[in-house]
Amino acid sequence: MVTSEHSVASKDVPSPGAGPLTPLTHRVVRRVQETSDVATLFLEPLVGDRLVFRPGQFNMLSAFGVGEVAISVSSAPGEGGPLRHTVRDVGAVSHALVRCEVGDVIGVRGPFGTDWQVTSDVEGGTSDTRDVVVVAGGIGLAPLRGALYEFVAAARGGGRVFILVGGRNPDQIIFHDDLAAWERDGATVMLSVDQSTPQWRGRVGLVTTMLGDAGFDPRNSRALLCGPEIMMRFTARALVDMGVDPAAILVSLERNMQCGIGWCGHCQLGPLIICRDGPVVPYGGVVERLLAERER
Amino acid sequence: MTTSVRELLAAHEFLRGLGDEVLETVVGCAHNVAFEPGELLCVEGASADTFYLLRRGRVSLEVHAPGRGPVVIETVEPGSVVGWSWLVPPYRWTIDARAIDRVGAVAIDGACLREKAERDPAFGYALLTRVSTHLLARLQATRVRALDLYGAGHGH
Ligand code: FES
Numbered sequence: 001m002v003t004s005e006h007s008v009a010s011k012d013v014p015s016p017g018a019g020p021l022t023p024l025t026h027r028v029v030r031r032v033q034e035t036s037d038v039a040t041l042f043l044e045p046l047v048g049d050r051l052v053f054r055p056g057q058f059n060m061l062s063a064f065g066v067g068e069v070a071i072s073v074s075s076a077p078g079e080g081g082p083l084r085h086t087v088r089d090v091g092a093v094s095h096a097l098v099r100c101e102v103g104d105v106i107g108v109r110g111p112f113g114t115d116w117q118v119t120s121d122v123e124g125g126t127s128d129t130r131d132v133v134v135v136a137g138g139i140g141l142a143p144l145r146g147a148l149y150e151f152v153a154a155a156r157g158g159g160r161v162f163i164l165v166g167g168r169n170p171d172q173i174i175f176h177d178d179l180a181a182w183e184r185d186g187a188t189v190m191l192s193v194d195q196s197t198p199q200w201r202g203r204v205g206l207v208t209t210m211l212g213d214a215g216f217d218p219r220n221s222r223a224l225l226c227g228p229e230i231m232m233r234f235t236a237r238a239l240v241d242m243g244v245d246p247a248a249i250l251v252s253l254e255r256n257m258q259c260g261i262g263w264c265g266h267c268q269l270g271p272l273i274i275c276r277d278g279p280v281v282p283y284g285g286v287v288e289r290l291l292a293e294r295e296r
Numbered sequence: 297m298t299t300s301v302r303e304l305l306a307a308h309e310f311l312r313g314l315g316d317e318v319l320e321t322v323v324g325c326a327h328n329v330a331f332e333p334g335e336l337l338c339v340e341g342a343s344a345d346t347f348y349l350l351r352r353g354r355v356s357l358e359v360h361a362p363g364r365g366p367v368v369i370e371t372v373e374p375g376s377v378v379g380w381s382w383l384v385p386p387y388r389w390t391i392d393a394r395a396i397d398r399v400g401a402v403a404i405d406g407a408c409l410r411e412k413a414e415r416d417p418a419f420g421y422a423l424l425t426r427v428s429t430h431l432l433a434r435l436q437a438t439r440v441r442a443l444d445l446y447g448a449g450h451g452h
Contacts, residue, residue: 138446168446194441196356196368201396204356204371206437213373228445234436 020261023062023107024048028100029082034174037089038139039098040074042082043108051083051111055118055146056252056280059110060260061085063096070257071097072143072279073111076150083108086142086174112260114280116147116224116250118154130248131216132161135235137207137227141165141174143252143279144226152182161187162214166207166231169195188214207231208238218243225283226252233291236283246284253278253287301326304402308349309375310430314422321419325408331395338379338393345387346403347379353399358392366392377430382406 030042044050051059053073062068069091075084089098100106132151136144148163155161163182167173170193183189190210192203203210207227221244225232232251240246255267255274262276270290272278281287302323305311311319329348331337337348337355348355352374358366369391372378378393378401387406413420 166446168444172446194444194446198365200368202371203354203373204368206441208440209373209437213375230440230443231445234440 020109020112021259023060023068023109024051025105026083026108028102028104028106031100031102034086035172037098038086038174039089039100040084040086040142041097041100041106042084043106044082045108046105051108053077053083053111054115055150056115056143057111057113058143058257058260058275058279059083059085059108059112060257061087061093061097062107062109063093063100064105064107066096067093068107068109069093069097070112070260070275072252074142074145076146076148078150078153084145086139086145088139109260112275114278116144116280118147118150128222129159129220131221132159133164133214133216133221133223133239133244134162135164135166135207135211135223135225135227135232137166137231138168138172139174140225140227140231140252144224145175145178147224148178148182148187152185152187155186160216162216163187163189164207164210164214165189165191166210166227167191167193169193170197170200170202190214206234208235211235211238211242222248222250224250229254229291232283236288236291246288247282249283250280251283251287251291252280255279301328301402304328304351305349308351308402310349310377310426314426318419318422321412321416322404322409322423325405325412326402329401329403331399331401333395333397335395335399336392337395337399337401338381338389338391340389340392342389343387344379344381344389345406347377347382347406348393348401348403350374350376350378351400351402353395353397355399356394356396358394360392366394371396380427380431382410383427 025046026043027046028041029044032040034040055076058070058072060068061071071085071087074086087094087097089095134144134148151161179189192205192207192210196204223239223244225235236249239249253274255269257275258264258266260275262273267274305322305326306319350372355372355378356368357370358368361367381389413423
């Protein structure tokens with residue numbers, strides 16, 4: 001999702017169904033500090049029903065009086081409970097959101113954009129028997145969390161899920177409890193960090209170095225990638241070199257979002273309007289070229 | 297039933313697809329080894345006369361930093377190779393390699409292999425092409441890590 005932010009004025013509390021440009025007020029009902037600069041906010045609407053979304057979609061979150069920022073949903077439709085957003089403190093708005101406390105009210109606009117396409121597995125049982133390979137870098141695990149929840153649940157009846165997570169250091173890896181639960185439920189979970197600490201007993205190295213050891217069948221796999229763009233580019237290329245079909249690789253792109261509904265053009269990337277055509281897009285074809293293109 | 301060194305080599309990723317002739321040449325320079333957790337496979341500054349094809353267990357590549365103790369730069373997994381300093385003078389290890397788990401490996405005598413490569417250029421070329429492929433992959437991974445991918449600015 002997006003790191004850029006823009007300001008919005010503090011406004012009246014809107015009613016549900018007020019339109020895609022009007023934030024719906026939500027209360028922070030729980031807050032989990034994931035790492036030193038990342039927090040997950042659990043949100044309930046002040047009025048009306050919980051938002052209906054698909055894993056991979058994003059909402060525009062507003063810290064009233066500060067601004068608005070696009071953040072992917074990190075809960076799963078199937079787990080119920082409050083809407084979750086995992087936010088990293090990288091700017092004024094995200095800073096205000098990360099500092100929110102239980103009881104605070106923020107604005108939520110959305111959900112917007114495309115998703116990880118997990119519905120066929122959940123609703124159609126074993127309709128897709130390919131291995132699922134999920135590669136996440138840093139906080140890139142957050143937009144994938146909902147999809148993972150659904151994929152691992154669907155795989156209980158057969159099927160394989162491989163979860164490869166890279167981070168700068170062990171302290172930066174989020175969702176330890178979820179990773180442990182998914183491993184217990186049969187997923188292959190592998191972690192690697194760029195910088196070790198004395199306590200770390202796991203892998204040290206680039207996230208792509210885990211691909212060859214994971215054990216998935218490249219010719220019968222689909223892959224979901226989320227993280228820094230360079231990481232996704234190298235990971236996608238490595239997967240294609242192993243034999244994964246480029247059309248079976250999905251990446252989540254991060255661009256400057258403002259309206260979130262395809263009106264303003266701020267999120268344009270080549271022929272794509274990322275808030276509408278993305279954030280989740282197939283790697284093959286136009287995206288492969290765009291990710292390799294040098295910015296002028 | 298014990299597995300022969302030849303079988304171990306034939307099954308290892310590093311030599312996969314290189315053909316029987318290359319395999320037979322390498323077998324004459326190889327023997328099976330094991331290390332306990334914490335044992336050093338290579339010591340920085342020591343003479344580099346051997347390299348290891350890892351079969352099981354993980355190895356950490358470490359640099360000893362004053363005031364910080366050993367800093368793990370990278371870990372090496374089964375199927376990969378530990379040690380490249382046997383390739384070029386002055387044949388001296390530039391890093392420590394330590395067994396994290398119980399490690400099983402095939403140790404290969406670097407001097408023996410160099411001598412065979414000099415005598416048989418076709419073998420030498422095949423070997424160096426394979427070594428270069430591994431080194432390039434490691435170099436590329438190191439370059440990307442140097443970018444500090446997950447630093448500030450990446451938000452999602
Ligand atoms: S954010 Fe306005 S068009 Fe995408």
